[in-house]
Structure formats: structure tokens, C-alpha cells
Amino acid sequence: MHSGRQAGYTFMALGLFFLGIYLLSAYGNHYYQRVGNLMMIYVILTVSLNLSSGIMGISSLGQIGFMAIGAYVAAILTLPPGLKERWLTGLPHWMHSIQTGLLPAMLLAGLLAAVVAFLVGIVILRLQGVFAAVATLGFLIIVKVIAENWMTVTRGGRGLSALPAYTNLWWTSTAAVVTIYAVWRILKSPHGRSMIAVREHDLAAQSVGINAPKIRLLAFVISAFFTGIAGALWANLIGVVSPGSFYLWLTLLIIIMMVVGGMGSVTGSVISAVGFTILLELLRGFENKIAMYGISYIIFAVVFLLMIIFRPEGIMGDREFSWRNVRRIIPLP
């Protein structure tokens, strides 16, 4: 198919998507907006996790640690100055009077997460398999412990509250689109191929000149960047960040989304993040109807088990969406 036409389809789809976003933010109720926001944040988290775990093959249980870093950075930056002065006595003075908007907070959040990922990655990425998994889990726990104990900067277990509710659907959806685009482009570039090659056989990859540690670090850092941004969006959506929010449940949730979508497939991650957000809301509705609290997670676990048993490679495997395939099913102009 002509590549110009494909681009045309893509722009049309994007147009429709943002039209939907417009309708939802103008006419949708708060509840749907909130679900929409969370959905977009999950999309960012899942797609960026897929870059480091699915595509690059790093078994990481620590991804949410980067989200926590992003969230705290954004929280500290956007916290009203008066509160900052009262609560965060450990910050340097000049920071007390600063209160940024969402965009700078987001970028700095992503950047700091990336820097931390770089430092942590140099150490941790030398490990493989379960060893990498437990070391990254360790990273997550270290982040949590620091957040709990560094009273004068994070306010400890109480967390930072009263954050301005900057985040809205426009921000989250734009960030999601940018993340998807970037990861997609990386996947389709020599870097992406090198990542997969290293994942499949790191020694063989080195034998054709790929610097395996470097490419792993690259994937890890980029992935942390977007995850940090998701953290910033989350912080200014929920309005309170606390150490317990960025822990194992969220870790589990996004890994499940990634695996069910298909490790290595950006399309799969998007489908699965959207699908699971909706599924969890529906299940909660059901749970409320029968008033058996906890049943929604039980069903969720069973759904996941069935998916993984009957489609171990996930919804998309490592295949991707293409207009060509769509045309095969629906006749497009």
C-alpha cells in the first residue's frame, strides 16, 4: 500500500481520537473523564514498560519506582509555595517559592527518572533473569523506603497532598500518543532491531558488533523517561502522592497488561491497557451490584490465567497493527 495513504489514514484516526477526547472532556461526566485519564496513563506505563521488558527483555519489577520518582518530582514542583515552605524544610530555599505548571513538571519528572534509570541501570543491568527481577524489585523497595523516610523532602508516609489538579484528558492523551509514537519509531529503527537481537541472544548480538550493555541501558532509560512522565500526570490527577501508591499492585497491573497485550507489541500494549481499564471498571460495577467485595480481582485473576493459558504469547504476540491488515478485513478507500 502506498505509504502516503497510510499516513493519511493515521492522521484521520488521530483526528477521530482527539475528537473523542474533545467530546469526553466537554460533555462526559467526571467519572468517565477520570477513567479516561487513568486509561491513558496506563497506556503510557504499559507501552514504556514494553520497551524495556517486552522488546528489550529486561525482567524488571522496578518500573513503578520510576513512576514514583516522576510523581514525587512533579508533586514537589507543583505543590503550592506556602505548603512547600511548611512541609518540605529539606528543600533548598530557592525552591520554596517555585511552583511550576504541568509541562515543566512533566519534563523534569521524566528527565530525573531517566537520570536515575541511567545510574541504576549501570549497576543492575549486569544481572540477568530472576536476578535482574529481584534487583529491580529492590530498586522499587529502596524508592519506597526513601519516600517513607526522607521526611523533609517527601513528607514520609503522609505523602504530599493538595496538589493542583492540572492533569486533564488533553494532557494524558497527548502524552500517550507521543509515547506510542516514540516507542513505535524506536522499534522500527536499527536500535529496535538491535534491542530484539540482544534480547534473543546477547552473545550473538555482540558478535555482530552490538554493544549489548549500552543498548540495554538505552532501552531502560527511555522507558524510565516515559514512565516518569506518567508519574507526573498521575500525581496531578489524584492530587496526593504517598509511598504506598507506587508499589506492587501497580507493578503487577502494568506487567499483566503488557504480557496480555503481547510482549514486544506496542499495539498489544495499547489494546490491553485500554481493555483492562474498562474490564476492571466493569468488574467493579458487577462487584458493587452483588456486594461481594474482592470478587472483581478474583475474576480479573481468572481472566488473566485463562488468557495466559490459551494465548501465552498475548493478544498480539509481537505483531503490530498495520493499515494493510485492516484493509484485508474492512475495505477502506
Next chain:
Amino acid sequence: MSSTAYFFQQFINALSLGSIYALVTIGLAMVFSILRLINFAHGDLMMIGSYAILMLFNAGLPVWTAILAGVAISGITGIIMERLCYRPLRGSAEMNTLLTSFAVVVLLENGAVLFFGPNTQPFGILNFIQPTLAVGSLLISKIDAITVVLTLAILILTALFIKKTTLGISMRAVADDLTASQLVGIPLNRVIVSAFFIGSLFAGLAGLLWSARAGKIFPLMGFIPVVKAFVAAVIGGFGSIPGAVIGGYVLGFAEVFFVALLPPDFQGYRDAFVFVLLIIILLVRPQGILGAKAMERRI
């Protein structure tokens, strides 16, 4: 209290914490070494075993009968778990099985909350064992002494079992190459189920001792021990049974001595220190302390 007495008391505290960690870890390492499966539901087997013991005891069974039956129930639950959740996934990617075990955790914990209610219940089954034994100025808890002995006995027995018996070697063979084990005629299901059963029995036993130490049980109680065991197993060298025990003790000692030696303001950072220690150990020995001696992949 003199400073030597202080040190020895902390040493005993560390030993006692280490042994319960070691005991939890052995079962986890056993299942891992066979299936390359980190069974996060191991902690929930502990929980199920403990609830079973308590319910049977409350139903009027004698203590020891209740304990035996409860441990057996956790073993059987392990078998069911393998049959329903892990067998269909056999041979698939590590990430998939890891996640599956997380899903099993979600399933069991939420199920337990629905079934038993979310509240903590006292667990005083072993209270008839006098709590402490005083040696000079030192205090040794009897339950802990029992735990140490039990841990070492289990360690020796399993190590011999894995090394010497045909079933033990078969387990390692299955761990090594699933397809090849089928080709040489290892009865896969039997071997894996045995491994799961033994590992789950250990979980039941560890659950009993863990709950007796804490004096209480609750539906989410399995989570902390399994994370600790996971860490201990990695420190020791995943899959190695003696490694599991060493890892358990390293973890116990690290936790106790961080608290014992650090000023109170830093005590909160205990878990962070423990993980920094873990990462350092792994950088020096990427396979853990006793992990299969860095066998290079032949290419």
C-alpha cells in the same frame, strides 16, 4: 546488659529470624529449581496451612493432628495449584509463569478475604510451648530453637534427596531441559507434582512456625514472607537448597544488625540497606552465594 551480652542477644535474635526465613525459602527454592517458577503463591500456601490448622484445632482436633492435617492441606493445595494454574503453562516464558503466580496470589488473597474476612485472628496453637529459655542473661525462644533444628534437618534431607535419589536427579533434569527429560522418559507430571507437593509441605510447616511466632494470622499474611524468601533465595543462589538456607540467614542477620547498629533515625532505611547489600552481593556473585558456579554458556 553488658555489650557482649547485647551482641550475643542480637546474634540470637538474628539466628532466630534467619531460620524462619530459611525455612520459608527452602520450599520456594525447591519449586524454583525444578520449574524455573518463582511461586509467589508460596506465601499463600503458608496462609492456607495456618488457617487450616487453626480451623481444625478450633473444630476440636488434638493439636498435633490439626498440625499434620493442616500441613497436608497446604501440600494438597500446592498440587491443585500446579494442576490448574502451572501445568497448562509448562515450558512458557519465565515472565508468564512469574505473572501467573502473582495472579494466583491475587486469587487466593482476595478469596481468603471473602472467605475468612479481612481481620486478623489470634494464632496461639503452640502457646503451650514455654516461650523463652534463659541461658545466663540471654533469652532464647523455644519456638526458634525448634525452627533452627527443623531447618537444618530439612536442609540435610533435601540436599541428599536432590543429589542422590533418582527422583531428585530427575527433578534437576526437568529443571535443565524439559524436552530432553521427556525424551529420556522422565515421567514429567509425577516429578513436578512431587516437587510441588514437597515444596508446599514445607510452606505449610513454615506457615505454622511463622504464625506461631507472630501469634496471629490474616489473609494477606503470606506476602511479606514470600518477598523475604524471594530475596533470600536470590542472595543464596536461586535454586540451590543450601543457598536458600544461607540466604535466609544472611537476610536475618542483615535485618537484625541494621536495626541493632544503626541510630534510630536510620532504622527506617533498613529494607533499603538490605537491598543495597543484596545488589552488592549480586554484583560480586551474579549467581548468588551458592548459585551454580557461574557456568558459562558454551557457544
Next chain:
Amino acid sequence: ADTVKIGVIENLTGSMASLDQPSLNGVKLALKEINDAGGVLGKKVEIIVRDGKSDPATLATVVEEILGKGVSALTGLSDTTMVLAAAPAAQRMGVSFVSSGATSPSLPDEVGDCLFLEPFGDNVQAAAAAEYAYNDLGAKSVWVLYDKAMDYTYLLQRYFCDRFGGLGGAIISKATYQTGDTDFRAQITSLKSKKTLPDILFISSGPDEIGTIVKQVRDMGIKIPIVGGDGYDTPLLAKVAGPAAATDIYFTTHVALDSKGTKAFVENYNKMFGHPPENGFAALGYDAFKLIVNAVKNANSADPKAVKTALAATQGFKGVTGTINYPKGIRVPQKSVTIIKVDGGKFIFEKEVMPSEIPAP
């Protein structure tokens, strides 16, 4: 509408469930009693219950869902962080939120004029405990152990130390642990190694750990009196620690569950759920709900704005957990604190006090 709708948000699953489920039970009991007595404003009361799953994101979502259904007010939640995730949405919509169990006194100011606490603030009970320890127990020095991962335990010990120090008591040292720990011997051994032992131990803990801590303290041969807050108010304390260990313990709480005023509550609870209240949060949930209904009655309207105004003006509301007055502009009630003594595993009412000086939130 033919019913008055009240939203109830609780963490019915996850780590907070052991506090919030009893709280919900309390709400249900109150609901039954109110509707049996004909409801309010001639209408039945209806509750809309949502589970927050001990997860801030879920809380923030379900609160929007409930708000979308036109409720007059919201109640629930026993933890400050959780309230902070749920309440801002209510604040935005001008719907009041009565937190049934969170006790951080600065909470109302952090959220806004829609947030009310049903229990007293931690500063009040901590000051009461400090005064009781200093004056009644004659304690001049204290050793503190607290859970560093929890907001409640952190604040409680901080206010306690403020007041105890203010009275002239000495804080020998502090030790910490993390929620979920089951082994406290390292901390206890370090206490034992102190040259001079303190007169009391102040242990700031949630309901799930306190039994184990007391057991281990006593097992290690320490007989010093233990003082604490409303986290102790659960039968578990005696059952986990055992009657021998659960002795010489004093704690502050909202109400003595065996006192005359609460007898009916405990009995009705037992009748409805087949067991006595698990912990103090049941009574708090019960009171918070009745407090809201009371405000609806006073406002003579189910409109959120009117309910909010009525809530803020609450005076002399008699609940199981004490009498609630909101002084002008303050949404933390001035309530007296009950002090309970534990002896041989039995909870004994000691006295009801109002601290003479309260540390600033």
C-alpha cells in the same frame, strides 16, 4: 428523590480492609436503626457503597462515581492518605466528607471546608496519653517505638513526645519498624541494653501489630508499663499477646466498649453480624453515619450545601464514641478521651479526660 442518598467509601479489600470493613458494618447498623425508626425527613436513607481497594487511584475514581449519583454527603475511610485521595473530588463538588477513622488533625485544612473528622485528632489523644502517663503513672522517662510507614503512628508518637517533653518528661530514645514486620526483638534488645530503663514504653502501632509487639516485649522479660493510642482498641491485643503478657498496658481511645453508653451498640452489632465489634472503627463508622443523618435532619434538607452548613454547626451530638461539637471554623471535634487499662487481658475503663494542653496540629 424519594430517598436520602449517602455515599460510603471504604477500603473493603487490600491492606486497609481490617479497619474499614468494621467501619462499614457500623454504617450498616446505623442505617438499619435509622430506617427502622422511619428514616429522616420522612424518607428512607439509602447508602451507596464503593470499595476503594486500599488504592488511591481507585479511590479517586470511585468517589467521582458516587458523586455522580447525587449524594448528600460522604463518609468512610480510616487512613489519612486514603482520605486525601478521595476527598478533594468531594470538595470540588461542595459535598461534605466525614472521615470516620482518619485522625490527623491537619486533615480538614489540607482538603478544605467540606472535610470533617468524626474522631478526635491524634494530637488530642496523644496529649491525653502523655498527661496520663506523666501525672497518673508518674512516668518521667519514655522509650518510643513506632511504625514508620504509617501516617497515624508517626503523628501519634510525635504529638505524644511534644506533650510529654512539654511536661518535663525525658525521651530516652526512639526505635522504628515497618508495617507488616513480625519480629521486633532487635529493637527490644536495644531497649534492654539501655543503662537506665525508662519508666514507660510508648508504642505507637496499628491494631494488627500491637499484639505481637506486646507479646515479644513481655517474652523478652520487660515488665515496664506500655502506653499507646486507639490502635490498641481491639480484642486482638489480649488474644495475640495472651493474658499474661497483656498486663500493665494503658491506652487512649474513643469509647470504652463495655461502658453503659455503648452496651446497646455492642449488643446490636453482635446481633446483626454474629460477633462483637472487631475494633473501635466499627463504632466510629456508626457514629460518622449518624452524624451525617443528624445534619440532614438539622438542615431539613438533603441538599449537600445545606448538609455541609448543618454539619459545621453540629453541637452536642451524642454518639457512641463521645459527644461531638465542632467549634466555629474547626472541623475536628472537641471530644473527651477515654483511657483504658489492660490487666490480665481485660480492658478496664480507667477515666475520661480532656487534655489540658494540646499540641498544634
Next chain:
Amino acid sequence: MILQVTDLEVFYGNIQALHGISFNVEEGETVTIIGSNGAGKSTTLLTIAGLLKPGKGEIKYLGTSTKTLPADRIVRRGISLCPEGRRIFSSLTVYENLIMGAVQRRDRKKIRADVKWVLSLFPDLNSRLDQAGGTLSGGQQQMLAIGRSLMSRPKLLILDEPSLGLAPVLVNQIFNVIATLKNDGTTVLLVEQNARRALEIADRGYVIETGRITMEGSSTFLKSNDQVKSAYLGG
């Protein structure tokens, strides 16, 4: 007839690898299957061993169908496959690898005797009994793999490219071992790229091309067939 394969079709996902293969092996015979890369030889052998399940067709061993049996039950009946690419247990020692070959047997004494026998066939392994299998050189691993499959004392031994990666002396040795086994009455089904030598030792042979049997006959016939010569034996 010890083995009878009729109309076997095997799929990998959607890809059909075998399009209806039929052949048989008589008791005591040595039969070889030759074919170029990707023809489907290994697929055929794996299906017989029970690791792949046929889409269609029948496999009869000693008169009964083995189609639904799991692989370990097939081994117990006396079929042993030494797979392509060795697949020894790399973390087990050489000795343990051999013991695993006899995992189904209960006669401890004879197992020990058989270990001796295998080591006499492959003396190179003798000094490495406690070495981890994974650290052996390619050729040593191949010997171990064959030794391991002999340990089950199979009635039907199936070898997939046993000479792969072996030094010429060892290739001789392996073929000698096969000859010995043949004399002892073991039935052998052999897939071997060294087609010339395979035909020399075998009684009969089949030629397989893209999943179909295209020719069969006695070894002497195949060896002298022009098509076979030009396609598989080289000039």
C-alpha cells in the same frame, strides 16, 4: 513389524511440515531416512518419539498405536530417540546424564553395568564423569547424548544425525557402535547427513523430500540410484 507409520501429517502452527509419510521398520533392521535440509526428517522422528502430535495419520509400535501416549510412556515401551542438537542436561554431571537415560529402569545392578558398557563405547567420557555436561566440547556432548539414549536399553533406537560435529575417528567409532548394536539385535532408525555411510550400514532406506517420501528401497539400490547420487551423495 516393530514400527509402522502411515500417512503421517504434522503441522507447526499453520505450516505443514509432513504431508503424509508412510514407512515401516522390521524387527532387527537398520533403516535410514535421508533427505536434504528442511525435508522433514527430524520432524518425523520427533513425532515418533511423542514430542510432536500428528495432525493426521497413524504410528504403530509393536502393533499398537502410540499416537496418544505421552513421550515418557513411549520411552518405557522401548523407543529411544537421540535428538538432533544433543540436548544433554547441561547442569547435570556426565554420570547423572547417563543415569537419567535409565530413569525408567529399576534394576540398579544392571544400570551400573550398563554405565560401564557405555563408557567402554566412549572412553573419552570416562575421565569426565563428574564434569557438568554443559562444559563438554561439542563432540563429547554428542557421545554423551548417544550414550544416554542407550542407557534405556531400547528395542528401537532412533538416532538423529549422530555423527554431527564429530571428528572423523569418532564418526568411525559411532558407526562401529551402531554396527555392534545392530549385531546385538537392536533395531535402529537412523537419520544421517553422511548419507553414504548411512546407506552402507543400513539394510533399507527412504528418501524424504519436502515432507513426502519420494523413494524407498534397499541400501544397495539407493546407493546406485542416479537421482540419489546426485542429490545426496555428491559427485
Next chain:
Amino acid sequence: MNINAISISFGGVKALDDYHLNLAPSRILGVIGPNGAGKTTLFNLITGFIRPDSGHIYFGDEEITHWEPHRIARKGISRSFQNICLFNRLSVIDNVIVGCQIRQHPSLLSALFKTPGFKRNEKKLRDSARRLLSVFGLEKQSDQRAMSLSYGDQRRLEIARALAARPKLLMIDEPAAGMNPRETEDLLALILKLRIEFDLTIILIEHNMNLVMPLCETIQVLNYGRLVAEGTPAEIQQNPEVIDAYLGDENDIASHGS
């Protein structure tokens, strides 16, 4: 290529002992020797996957003894693996493209913005990969995953990938394993052709004398890690020590080989 007295041992076993090599450009060297003699170990040493206990390795005029494998590869040494090491879940053509990428350093930004240069580059990579695949007769399988190839085809793909990196020195470990005599002949012709087309220096490990003898100009024989003989194919074939330890008594080349 120049190797000076390298030795390495694994837990007491000398896998390679005082090994020397001096290889002029454009030559083809065969390395033979019994199983476990240390041939693959030699390859692993040269390509940087293991470090020698002692000795030096030079390539051109640079010492590469302690370089990382990827750096050595970029310098112009490519290899194939004895135990096949493909990127299993990448398609056949992508396996080769990964090899072709070696000389490229496109920036991440050009990929993000899909610049024209980036697109041109991608097309170039794909074209040259396709050409290589057709040389190896794998063009029909180019969109399959590497793991779905049969053993023999996987061996070919290994060589194709190594060649894709445009090496000056190509090192192939048992390329004819799993090929029948006819296929071996084709491979022989192919290597000869490639050698000229790409101006290659080649080191070959192979047990199949039908490939080694006609192809190699020099042959080295290893046994227990030691160099026991070096010479032209004819010389080696006559060497009694080699016949005894390696080729076998009856010298199969005469009776069974072709």
C-alpha cells in the same frame, strides 16, 4: 591476524596451550583436531568472548586481546557459532539486517522523525540483506522466524549473518555440520565464491574433510589444546600423528569420503 602464545585453562584443564598463529590476509586456514581439542575455544578467544590466561592477539596492527566482543566485531572479525545462536524470534531477513547494521550509527532522532536519510538507509539495509539471503538460498524463508528453519538452513543463516557484517576475517565453526555430501559441495563452492566477492580471510573449523581439504590453503591440527601440526592439506593428510589421533586408521577420505 597474529596470535602469540595464548593459553587458557578451565578448572585445571588446559583448553589451549601456548598457541600461535600467523595468518596473512586473504588466506583460508583450516583448524582441525579431535573433539575437545580447543578449536571452539580458540574462536571464543579471538572474538573476545573469553579472555586468555596469557598471550596476545593482534588484528592488523592492533592488539585486541582484551577488547569487548562487539568492538572486535566492528573491527572486522565475524563468526558463526558451532551451537547455533540465531535471534530466534526475529525473521530470517531481520537476522541478516542486524548483521548489516554494524557499520551504521543512525541517531535516535533521525528514527523518531523518520528523516529521508533514515528511510533511504532502511531500504539499503533491506536490499543488501535480501541479496545475501538469495546467495544462501534462503530468500523464500526470509519472512519466517529464524527458529522455524531446519537445522541445515539455520547453519546457512548463521554464515549469512556473519557475512552481513562485512568482515575482513570470517571465522566459521563447523559450517557443514548437518549437511549432506551434496550440500557440502554446494557450500564449498559458495565459500570460494564469497571469498573472492568479499575479499575474505577465513578461518574454518570443520570435521568434514570433504570441505576442509579442498578449501584450505593451510591446516592447523590441535590436540589437547596444543598445536600438533601445521601444513598444507596434503602434508596433513600424510602426517601419521594426525591420522592416528584424528583422521582414523582406515583414513575414511579414501574409503568413504567422496
